[in-house]
Amino acid sequence: MIRTERLEKSFGKLHVLKGIDVEFKAGQVVSVIGHNGSGKTTLIKCILGMVLADKGNIYVDEKSIAGDFRYRENIGYMPQIGHYPENMKIGQIFRMMKDLRKNADVLDESLMEEYKLSELFEKPMHALSGGTTQKVSASLAFLFNPKVLILDEPTAGLDPLAAEILKTKIIEAKSKGKLVIITSHIMSEVEEMADTVMYLYEGKVNFYNSVTELKKQTGEEKVGKAIAKIMKESAHV
Amino acid sequence: MFKIAKYVMYDILRSKVLIAYSLFLLLVSFSLFSMEENSSKSLISLMSVVMIIVPLVSIIFSTTYFYNAYQFIELLVAQPISRSSILLGEFLGVSVSLLTALLIGVGIPVLIYAPDSTGFVLMISGFALTLSFISLAFFSSVAMRDKAKGIGMSLMLWFYFSVIYDGLVLGILFSFNEYPLEKAVIALASFNPIDLGRIIILMKMDISALMGLTGAVYKQFFGSSFGIIYSLSIMLMWIITPLLIALRIFKKKNL
Amino acid sequence: MVCPDCKVKQLTEALDLAADYDTILIKKGIYSSVNTEIKKQVVIMGENYPIIDGQEKDEVLVVKADNVTLSGLWVKNSKRGSMKDYAGIRVVDSRNVKIINCKLENTFFGIYLANSKNCLISGNHSKGANYGKSDTGNGVQLWKCDSITIENNHMEGHRDGIYFEFAHFCLIEKNLCEKNFRYGLHFMFSDSDIYRQNTFQNNGTGVAVMYTKNVEMYDNIFRNNWGDAAYGLLLKDISNSIIERNTFTNNTVGVTMEGSNRITFSKNNFASNGYALKVMANCIGDTFMYNNFTANTFDAATNGELRENSFKYNYWDKYEGYDLNRDKIGDIPFRPVSLYSMIIEQMPYAVMLLRSFTVEILNRAEKSIPGIVPETFQDYEPMMKPNVL
Numbered sequence: 068m069i070r071t072e073r074l075e076k077s078f079g080k081l082h083v084l085k086g087i088d089v090e091f092k093a094g095q096v097v098s099v100i101g102h103n104g105s106g107k108t109t110l111i112k113c114i115l116g117m118v119l120a121d122k123g124n125i126y127v128d129e130k131s132i133a134g135d136f137r138y139r140e141n142i143g144y145m146p147q148i149g150h151y152p153e154n155m156k157i158g159q160i161f162r163m164m165k166d167l168r169k170n171a172d173v174l175d176e177s178l179m180e181e182y183k184l185s186e187l188f189e190k191p192m193h194a195l196s197g198g199t200t201q202k203v204s205a206s207l208a209f210l211f212n213p214k215v216l217i218l219d220e221p222t223a224g225l226d227p228l229a230a231e232i233l234k235t236k237i238i239e240a241k242s243k244g245k246l247v248i249i250t251s252h253i254m255s256e257v258e259e260m261a262d263t264v265m266y267l268y269e270g271k272v273n274f275y276n277s278v279t280e281l282k283k284q285t286g287e288e289k290v291g292k293a294i295a296k297i298m299k300e301s302a303h304v
Numbered sequence: 305m306f307k308i309a310k311y312v313m314y315d316i317l318r319s320k321v322l323i324a325y326s327l328f329l330l331l332v333s334f335s336l337f338s339m340e341e342n343s344s345k346s347l348i349s350l351m352s353v354v355m356i357i358v359p360l361v362s363i364i365f366s367t368t369y370f371y372n373a374y375q376f377i378e379l380l381v382a383q384p385i386s387r388s389s390i391l392l393g394e395f396l397g398v399s400v401s402l403l404t405a406l407l408i409g410v411g412i413p414v415l416i417y418a419p420d421s422t423g424f425v426l427m428i429s430g431f432a433l434t435l436s437f438i439s440l441a442f443f444s445s446v447a448m449r450d451k452a453k454g455i456g457m458s459l460m461l462w463f464y465f466s467v468i469y470d471g472l473v474l475g476i477l478f479s480f481n482e483y484p485l486e487k488a489v490i491a492l493a494s495f496n497p498i499d500l501g502r503i504i505i506l507m508k509m510d511i512s513a514l515m516g517l518t519g520a521v522y523k524q525f526f527g528s529s530f531g532i533i534y535s536l537s538i539m540l541m542w543i544i545t546p547l548l549i550a551l552r553i554f555k556k557k558n559l
Numbered sequence: 560m561v562c563p564d565c566k567v568k569q570l571t572e573a574l575d576l577a578a579d580y581d582t583i584l585i586k587k588g589i590y591s592s593v594n595t596e597i598k599k600q601v602v603i604m605g606e607n608y609p610i611i612d613g614q615e616k617d618e619v620l621v622v623k624a625d626n627v628t629l630s631g632l633w634v635k636n637s638k639r640g641s642m643k644d645y646a647g648i649r650v651v652d653s654r655n656v657k658i659i660n661c662k663l664e665n666t667f668f669g670i671y672l673a674n675s676k677n678c679l680i681s682g683n684h685s686k687g688a689n690y691g692k693s694d695t696g697n698g699v700q701l702w703k704c705d706s707i708t709i710e711n712n713h714m715e716g717h718r719d720g721i722y723f724e725f726a727h728f729c730l731i732e733k734n735l736c737e738k739n740f741r742y743g744l745h746f747m748f749s750d751s752d753i754y755r756q757n758t759f760q761n762n763g764t765g766v767a768v769m770y771t772k773n774v775e776m777y778d779n780i781f782r783n784n785w786g787d788a789a790y791g792l793l794l795k796d797i798s799n800s801i802i803e804r805n806t807f808t809n810n811t812v813g814v815t816m817e818g819s820n821r822i823t824f825s826k827n828n829f830a831s832n833g834y835a836l837k838v839m840a841n842c843i844g845d846t847f848m849y850n851n852f853t854a855n856t857f858d859a860a861t862n863g864e865l866r867e868n869s870f871k872y873n874y875w876d877k878y879e880g881y882d883l884n885r886d887k888i889g890d891i892p893f894r895p896v897s898l899y900s901m902i903i904e905q906m907p908y909a910v911m912l913l914r915s916f917t918v919e920i921l922n923r924a925e926k927s928i929p930g931i932v933p934e935t936f937q938d939y940e941p942m943m944k945p946n947v948l
Contacts, residue, residue, distance in 0.1 A: 112559070117382060117558070136385060139382065146379065148375070150374070153372070154314075154315045155311070167307055
């Protein structure tokens with residue numbers, strides 16, 4: 068589905084990605100973890116085309132994304148903090164996004180409905196709380212029924228109920244054979260949702276395997292502890 | 305592109321800043337026109353205002369808007385939309401909004417009090433200046449990642465074109481006063497959209513003064529049909545060039 | 560009585576037959592008249608503008624007798640050339656000659672009075688031969704004349720509309736001089752003349768008057784004189800004169816003064832000129848009172864310090880002072896010369912920066928800390944509101 072090839076990226080002197088070779092397949096829920104500055108966000112942004120890689124290639128459905136933008140029709144993205152035009156109302160945002168992305172054959176408005184956003188359609192964006200804004204972002208990511216979902220810290224800022232709705236939605240997506248890439252700091256969530264863990268350390272893939280494999284290798288029952296162990300190991304190398 | 309422009313416009317047209325800008329221009333224009341019985345004199349004062357305020361507001365407003373819309377642009381970049389459409393859409397949206405403000409704030413009073421060719425040229429010049437300073441604003445916004453730096457750069461650009469450049473011109477003219485400078489002067493005027501915009505208006509306005517010894521040179525050049533085409537195309541360059549540079553940077557920019 | 564079908568078919572015949580104090584009536588028709596000399600004191604009247612045609616051979620009519628009256632004639636086609644000032648109607652050494660309601664067309668000079676006195680030139684219309692500046696003469700020219708009245712004439716397309724040399728005690732009233740290649744009015748050494756209610760417009764370089772004293776100009780209009788060296792009115796070596804209630808609009812320069820002394824300018828209206836006033840430093844003892852200056856690009860320019868000139872009670876629309884004691888006179892003086900106008904005098908190309916923000920800043924800086932602008936060029940008592948003229 069998505070494959071990266073010797074992906075490298077520097078910001079000035081800072082070498083953020085040092086050759087990433089990784090493949091994400093349909094039906095996977097991948098949790099990307101790593102320290103701050105390990106390159107998580109950069110990797111996501113590279114896949115989204117927001118950051119252009121210095122070297123290497125990214126293929127989506129075996130097609131290089133360089134110079135292309137249409138491949139993003141297959142991707143739904145939920146940013147960590149969503150910012151929207153201040154003077155627009157929620158309803159208008161949804162209408163606008165639908166207007167801008169005409170590719171959705173079947174709209175998936177279930178999340179929007181579950182969050183009861185249509186009741187808030189007349190509220191301007193600048194009057195919204197952070198949580199509501201996140202609800203909007205999440206609904207938008209799922210709205211177009213994309214094959215790939217990229218969620219950056221999806222549950223941060225959501226109330227427990229809303230977070231739960233989202234998790235269910237993610238698991239449902241997995242069952243539909245979609246690829247979901249999540250960055251998250253909350254290990255319990257990783258445990259709940261992800262079947263694959265990718266651990267980035269200083270711009271390189273330190274660990275990329277299924278959760279079962281992870282548990283087996285480390286001999287830990289809990290994903291959190293397993294990961295902590297890996298982190299410690301890599302730090303000592 | 306046009307859809308993005310539509311939403312940008314929608315966003316801006318309701319912002320208080322833009323409404324304040326329109327009202328401010330409207331107030332200034334109406335008070336200038338009603339203070340003077342002679343509409344040509346009001347036009348002169350109005351021109352001074354337009355030459356200072358319009359570029360300043362255009363560049364600062366656009367720069368601030370661009371930075372405030374940064375995350376929105378990020379969101380758009382993650383959508384299946386090309387980057388040129390995004391930037392040009394933003395440009396179009398900001399332009400139409402600011403031009404509308406100018407049309408309301410200055411256009412209506414001019415239409416009421418001075419619906420002649422001078423008023424018309426004043427509007428054309430104001431429009432061109434608005435566009436070229438939005439273009440410059442996009443350039444500095446895209447070139448500078450940091451908001452404060454971007455606004456700083458925009459302010460510097462404005463200050464340079466409004467004040468410093470003319471000071472330099474004075475210096476140059478002073479140093480080379482002994483030489484024939486007709487062509488040099490035309491070139492000097494071309495390198496500053498504000499000077500160019502002003503001269504286009506003055507061609508209509510201060511004909512008597514410009515008909516003086518050297519004024520005649522201006523009149524001959526800028527007053528001729530070739531000169532009008534020339535100044536309009538240079539103005540167009542001032543709109544397109546910064547935007548194109550901004551587009552090049554934006555296409556390779558990491559968001 | 561002269562007409563194509565009459566017994567007397569030509570003007571020359573009629574003149575031969577006429578005695579002093581006779582009246583010759585010319586009916587409509589075309590009559591050739593090459594250098595016809597009028598030596599008898601006759602009245603020649605045209606009916607329906609008979610054409611008196613000089614056929615471009617010489618002058619058309621030459622008056623050499625006193626008390627001659629010419630009226631209602633259409634004088635055409637004098638010779639042109641630089642050898643002699645060929646005129647449509649020439650008056651030489653005569654008194655009490657009247658030229659009334661004549662039309663002159665394609666004549667090198669229109670009406671030329673030499674060494675004559677007490678004449679009246681009224682209601683004539685002269686259209687110069689449009690053969691370019693060097694090849695056309697003046698509309699009305701006076702040379703060594705005295706007590707001439709020139710009124711209600713319309714002069715266009717000449718070199719100078721009205722030209723005087725050594726003409727004294729004349730009254731010039733209600734004339735219109737326009738589209739002349741050089742000056743609408745031009746005189747030298749012509750003292751004690753009065754100019755009233757004339758209009759001088761769209762002339763190549765406006766109006767220039769020189770080397771004369773005791774000139775009085777009232778209620779004239781000087782407008783639309785544009786060009787490299789154009790002015791509404793140029794005063795060069797004029798002294799002891801009065802210029803009152805005139806209007807100067809849309810001229811490159813409203814009034815230029817060089818070496819002109821003791822002139823009183825009052826109640827004039829200067830509007831929409833490039834420069835309203837250019838006063839050279841060699842002007843002494845002039846007074847400017849109760850004038851209005853509005854919408855001029857520059858109100859005044861000069862090339863140095865002025866001596867003994869006084870500016871008082873003028874209204875300047877650029878004045879930004881205040882009037883605390885409410886006597887309708889501004890409490891702080893006004894300096895009509897801006898720094899920028901000084902700069903332009905030195906560096907003409909700086910006109911490029913006209914009305915720019917930078918120039919505005921410079922002018923204001925100069926106003927708050929004066930250094931370069933002449934100290935003496937000030938109106939100490941500027942009016943807050945326009946003077947009623």
